[in-house]
Amino acid sequence: MTVPGTAHNLCDVRRNTSALRRHEQAERGHCVVCGTIGTSEHDFICADCGDPLGTMLYCTACGRRLALDPATADAFLRDNGYDLDNLSGVVMKVTRCSRCMADDETVDLSIYRLRFG
Numbered sequence: 001m002t003v004p005g006t007a008h009n010l011c012d013v014r015r016n017t018s019a020l021r022r023h024e025q026a027e028r029g030h031c032v033v034c035g036t037i038g039t040s041e042h043d044f045i046c047a048d049c050g051d052p053l054g055t056m057l058y059c060t061a062c063g064r065r066l067a068l069d070p071a072t073a074d075a076f077l078r079d080n081g082y083d084l085d086n087l088s089g090v091v092m093k094v095t096r097c098s099r100c101m102a103d104d105e106t107v108d109l110s111i112y113r114l115r116f117g
C-alpha cells in the first residue's frame with residue numbers, strides 16, 4: 001500500500017511546482033515607462049527608457065523616446081510644476097509628445113527616476 005501512496009505524493013509535488021512557476025511569471029515586474037516585462041518581480045525602468053546620466057522622455061502614444069538636454073528638460077518640468085534639483089536618471093512619461101499631439105489634447109505627465117544600488 002505504501003508504493004501507490006508515494007507515487008501519488010510525487011504527483012502532487014509536481015503539480016504544486018508548476019503552479020508556483022505560473023504564479024511567479026504572473027508576478028513579473030515590468031518597466032514602469034514602456035511596460036516591457038522584466039526578469040524579477042520588481043518593477044523597474046529598462047535600459048531603453050532610462051539614462052543614468054541624462055533625462056529621457058517617452059511618449060506612450062507613439063512610442064517615441066527622446067533624450068532631452070538639461071535646459072529643455074528643466075524648462076519642460078517647470079512648465080508642468082516640477083522643480084527638480086537633479087535631472088540625472090529622470091524619465092518623463094507623457095501620453096502625447098510634440099510629434100503626435102493634436103491641438104485640443106492635454107498631456108498627462110508622469111515622472112520617474114532611476115534608482116541606483
Ligand SMILES: [Zn+2]
Nearest residue numbers: 031034046049
Ligand atoms: Zn522601458
Ligand SMILES: [Zn+2]
Nearest residue numbers: 059062097100
Ligand atoms: Zn508621441
